[in-house]
Every structure is written in structure tokens, then in C-alpha cells.
Amino acid sequence: MKVGLLGGTFDPIHLGHLRAAENVREALSLDRVAFVPARTPPHRKGPRATPLDRYTMVTVATSGHPSFSASDAELLREGPSYTVDTVSEWLREHPGDSVVLIVGADTYPEMTTWKEPERLFALCSIAVAARPGQTVADLAGAPRAEIVAGPGLPISSTEIRQRVASGCSIRYLVPDGVADYIAKRGLYR
Ligand code: ATP
Ligand code: MG
Numbered sequence: 001m002k003v004g005l006l007g008g009t010f011d012p013i014h015l016g017h018l019r020a021a022e023n024v025r026e027a028l029s030l031d032r033v034a035f036v037p038a039r040t041p042p043h044r045k046g047p048r049a050t051p052l053d054r055y056t057m058v059t060v061a062t063s064g065h066p067s068f069s070a071s072d073a074e075l076l077r078e079g080p081s082y083t084v085d086t087v088s089e090w091l092r093e094h095p096g097d098s099v100v101l102i103v104g105a106d107t108y109p110e111m112t113t114w115k116e117p118e119r120l121f122a123l124c125s126i127a128v129a130a131r132p133g134q135t136v137a138d139l140a141g142a143p144r145a146e147i148v149a150g151p152g153l154p155i156s157s158t159e160i161r162q163r164v165a166s167g168c169s170i171r172y173l174v175p176d177g178v179a180d181y182i183a184k185r186g187l188y189r
Contacts, residue, residue, distance in 0.1 A: 004033040004127065005090065006102040007074070007083055009157065010054045011047040012182060013061045014174045016155035018068075020129035024102050025067060027148045028127060033102070034071040034090075035062055038081035048161060049187050051075050060177040082115040087123045099124035100146075105134035108145065164188035 006021050013035070021033045037054045040046075047054060055075055062068035073089060074081040087099055101124045103111065108128045111117055126145040132154035155173050163170050165188055170179050182188060 001031040001094070001097050002029065002100065003090075003094070003097050004028070004030045004100045004102045005036055005071070005087065005124075006033060007036045007038060007081075007086065009047050010035065010037045010058050011049050011157050012054065012057045012160055012174060012178055012187070014153075014155045014157060014160055014178075015172075016131070016153040018061060018065075018175070019151065019153050020104060020131070021068065021102060022065075023150060023152070024100070024127045024129055024148045028100060028146065030067070030100060032067045032069065034069050034073075036071045036074055036086060039074050039077065040080045053181075053185060053187060057178050057181055060181055061175045063177075064175075084114070084116045084120040084123070087120060091123060100127050101125070102127045102129055104129050105131040161188045 004021065004024055006017065008017065010017065017035070021035070024030065025033050035058045037051065037058050039051045055070060055072060058070040062070055073086050077085065083101065087101065090099055091097065103126065105128055108126070114120065121144050128145045128147045130148065130150040130152040132150070132152045160170050160173060164182060170182070
């Protein structure tokens, strides 16, 4: 199977993530896309919501798409969540798969600072999803990556958290089930 892995903090998952994954799934004819919430992202300060809440929201958000799923790969591993470990573990557990790592246009230039980038690039191919506000020029010289055009949605988790904290609506920015979960659990207030 040709599987896309989309890693992230997903604090929370929003329609921008889902549309980016759908663009890549269709453009590269992926059999499935697994969304992989990081337990402890190495490159940023701690997420607001717990790993379990973020994973649950990803499960809710992906449940309506027959090819999308949530992966608990990084939740079960101790220590920081390194993508190279996630991809090599995936390939060990799914020996027939080829992995396409999906990153947004803002994340792609950071990849050279990740753990063992050369080993990572050897294990999988990279798809860079268009993200509004990020131009393709930012990616000039990017090695071994397929750039996938939009339509992209100008939504960020940062904005979702800020809107919830100020009592603003997040309807039509996240799936309804995610908005309900955030309200019920009182997240990001
Ligand atoms: P935050 O504002 O907290 O950084 P975020 O919206 O950037 O959240 P992340 O969890 O950091 O979401 O992103 C996970 C992955 O999804 C990254 O590769 C990121 O580039 C990509 N991504 C996030 N939002 C979009 C979007 N609207 N369009 C395309 N890609 C996106
Ligand atoms: Mg981000």
C-alpha cells in the first residue's frame, strides 16, 4: 500500500489539515492517509491539550473518510516524537508499504533540522502540501519533494485556540465533532 503519514501537534486538528491530506491523497493516488499526533513535539513548547485529547480529536475528524485514520504510533513511544523513528517503525510493522511523508509548506524547510534527515529522506518520499501564506518560492532547492497544489485553507491551530479562548465561533474551521469535543471538554478556554 502507498500510505501518507501526516504528523503534527494537532492542537487541535482543523479543516486545513484535512484538506491538505485530501489534496495529497488525490494527487499522489495514496491508498490511505494516517494522521500521527506527536506526544512530545521536539521543536516547540508543550501543546495545550493532552496527547489523548489530541488523538481523540484526530480520530473524530478522520472517521468520516474511508481512507483516513488516526495513528497512535507516537503516543505509545516514550520521549520526544521523532519522525524518523515513526517512519522506520511504520515500515517495520507494514513491510509492504511505501511511505509518503506529508508536510505543510511551512514545515518543509525545517526538516533539515530534524533528527537524522538523510536517513528519513532515504526511508520515504516527501509531499509538500500547499499552505496559504506560504509560497512555493520558500521551498526553492527543496530536495526529494513533490509539491502538491491546493486548494489550501488559511486555518491554523493557533488561531483556533485563540478563537476559543476569546469565546469566538470555530464552526466550519474544524469538523463539527471536533468543535463539540472542544466545547464538552472545555479545552483552550
Ligand atoms: P500551530 O498553529 O499550533 O502550529 P498548525 O495549524 O500549524 O498548528 P500543526 O499541528 O503544527 O498545525 O501542523 C501539522 C502539519 O500540518 C504541518 O506539516 C503543517 O505544515 C501542516 N498544516 C497545518 N495547517 C495547514 C494548512 N492550513 N494547510 C496545509 N498544511 C497545514
Ligand atoms: Mg504549525
